[in-house]
Amino acid sequence: MSSANARALRLNLVDLLRQPGTERTISLDITHEELGCALSAAQATILSPLVVNLRATSSTDSVEVVGSIVANWNGECRRCLRSVDGVSEMRFDERFVPAASSLGIFDEADITRVEADYIDLVPPVREIVMIDIPDAVLCAQECQGICGICGADRNAHRCDCIIEDTDDRWAALKDLRLEE
Ligand SMILES: [Zn+2]
Ligand SMILES: [Zn+2]
Incomplete structure (x- = not known):
């Protein structure tokens, strides 16, 4: 079911934590279909595969994943209906800990708990893309x-x-x- 690209967005959490200081880089092009993005009708259309560049770094108790996601999109100006092309450059920065970890109990916002032995980056990447692809596109503020x-x-x-x-x-x- 999941594509090779989607599988490439998985990181082995157990291995990474076993060797603190390990770095993994993930660089790939992935389509919004592979990510499972369901954009609303009001949102712009993603034109080409998204370009994902992430770097994971492990410590003894968590894995930090930082990087960027770039998407080209096309939408219709909501005032004049003109076609508008744009680029969204999204920043990814999340920290993952095993579900059993006591880290961040008081500070849930910055930490994602992982139930499985691997980190699946597809859901958080998808979430950022769905939030960041604009709806209510304007060709210009003063249109x-x-x-x-x-x-x-x-x-x-x-x-x-x-x-x-x-x-x-x-x-x-x-x-x-x-x-x-
Ligand atoms: Zn316009
Ligand atoms: Zn008139």
Whole structure:
């Protein structure tokens, strides 16, 4: 079921802890399908395999994994619908300890407990990617969007349409006032 790439994201926790100071590097291209990423419809599409570069270093009681994940993506500007390409460079930095370890009991946030004899990096990598691939893409912060009346791309040219204030919150407020 799991691909060779997904298996390459596993580290033998027992071996690493047995030899403190051991370093392992993982460099691979992996598709978001192999990672099992389920992006929402609002999110950009990941274009090419993600580039993963991680380094694991063991100590006597934990394994620290640090590195980066890079993804190219394409999305549609939510205001003007123009196609937008982007790159997300994500930082990975996590510490893994055996489930039985007393390390970090008071500080769970920074530590991932591992039940198995190996660290599976697929879930934490997947989680970072799913959080980091943008939703609500904008071609530019100041994108003017498409005119709701004539359909013109207001980045390209100004139209003379007068856009009514259709903010629902204001409409609701007006209704309230009428009822008073
Ligand atoms: Zn736009
Ligand atoms: Zn217009």
